[in-house]
Amino acid sequence: MTTSSLNGESIVFFNGELVAERDAGIPIRDRGFIYGDAVFDATRTFNGKTFRLREHINRLYNSLRYLRIDPGMTPDEMERWSLAVVNHNYPLLPAGQDMWVMQRISRGVETTEPGSVMRPTVLIESHAIPFARRASLYREGVSVVTPSVPRIPPRFVSPRAKTHNYLNLVMGDLEVQDTDPNAWAVLLDESGNLTEGRGSNIFLVKNGKVATPQGRFVLEGITRGVVMELAAGLDLPMEETDLDLFDAYTADEAFLTSTSLCICPISQVNGARVGDGSVPGPITRQLMAAFSDLAGMDYVGQYLAHLPE
Numbered sequence: 547m548t549t550s551s552l553n554g555e556s557i558v559f560f561n562g563e564l565v566a567e568r569d570a571g572i573p574i575r576d577r578g579f580i581y582g583d584a585v586f587d588a589t590r591t592f593n594g595k596t597f598r599l600r601e602h603i604n605r606l607y608n609s610l611r612y613l614r615i616d617p618g619m620t621p622d623e624m625e626r627w628s629l630a631v632v633n634h635n636y637p638l639l640p641a642g643q644d645m646w647v648m649q650r651i652s653r654g655v656e657t658t659e660p661g662s663v664m665r666p667t668v669l670i671e672s673h674a675i676p677f678a679r680r681a682s683l684y685r686e687g688v689s690v691v692t693p694s695v696p697r698i699p700p701r702f703v704s705p706r707a708k709t710h711n712y713l714n715l716v717m718g719d720l721e722v723q724d725t726d727p728n729a730w731a732v733l734l735d736e737s738g739n740l741t742e743g744r745g746s747n748i749f750l751v752k753n754g755k756v757a758t759p760q761g762r763f764v765l766e767g768i769t770r771g772v773v774m775e776l777a778a779g780l781d782l783p784m785e786e787t788d789l790d791l792f793d794a795y796t797a798d799e800a801f802l803t804s805t806s807l808c809i810c811p812i813s814q815v816n817g818a819r820v821g822d823g824s825v826p827g828p829i830t831r832q833l834m835a836a837f838s839d840l841a842g843m844d845y846v847g848q849y850l851a852h853l854p855e
């Protein structure tokens with residue numbers, strides 16, 4: 547099918563071809579659905595251009611190798627099909643919008659037929675980033691809460707792989723949002739060190755030094771890596787280290803990073819105001835500005851433009 551026959555309709559790449567999004571469906575016995583036996587990654591666009599797509603695809607292939615799934619496609623092909631989905635779907639978005647493009651690969655459809663071979667299910671889809679829902683975070687900052695549920699230890703399932711099994715992080719969110727629907731969960735590990743949230747890494751700033759939990763204990767966010775590069779470019783000392791609630795409560799500044807949030811200031815942790823309450827603090831502000839320069843657009847302005855009048 548050519549994409550021109552799908553003018554005006556969102557498309558996805560599904561098992562080898564581009565099809566209308568409404569025509570793609572995951573079979574009921576797909577192992578991604580029945581066991582969470584799948585991996586994914588998500589890149590965002592800035593003004594329709596993907597950012598660090600190849601790095602996301604490299605991470606996707608590491609997740610695939612960790613789960614021993616062969617997608618039957620090279621990283622180059624994955625990149626090309628991802629761009630085909632973006633190039634078709636981006637013009638369908640309203641002005642001022644941008645989107646995620648996500649690759650999702652499961653081990654395939656469970657079968658009981660003797661001798662049958664399982665083939666991976668490969669889906670590449672895109673959807674709009676919810677700017678309006680998140681815009682106020684850039685004015686007021688994120689309220690972070692650490693739930694009682696700990697992050698699963700890395701030797702059980704490595705957090706460095708981005709798999710479809712997010713239940714541990716979802717449980718953290720549920721607990722936190724039952725108390726405060728607007729709070730974002732960041733899970734502690736079993737020793738009480740900060741780890742990450744369902745979709746974000748955390749950073750603290752203290753006495754001019756930027757710090758984030760070690761890469762072995764979290765998904766090594768692409769944005770986290772970008773922040774490290776930006777910190778180096780701005781001559782800001784930066785370390786990966788254990789950080790606990792003492793560090794969080796005594797930090798001067800704190801922020802979350804993720805593909806869609808980019809860098810978003812944190813205003814409080816478990817109800818304790820971060821630093822002097824400036825949102826963002828001076829170093830976070832510097833990093834946010836450097837991020838916008840790198841992305842080639844004012845991403846904060848894009849969020850704030852979605853605030854209600």
Ligand code: PLP
Nearest residue numbers: 745746747765767768769804805
């Ligand atoms: N941690 C988890 C568990 C995630 O799912 C994500 C999102 O992908 C992140 C951190 C942030 O990573 P990135 O900056 O690549 O979006």
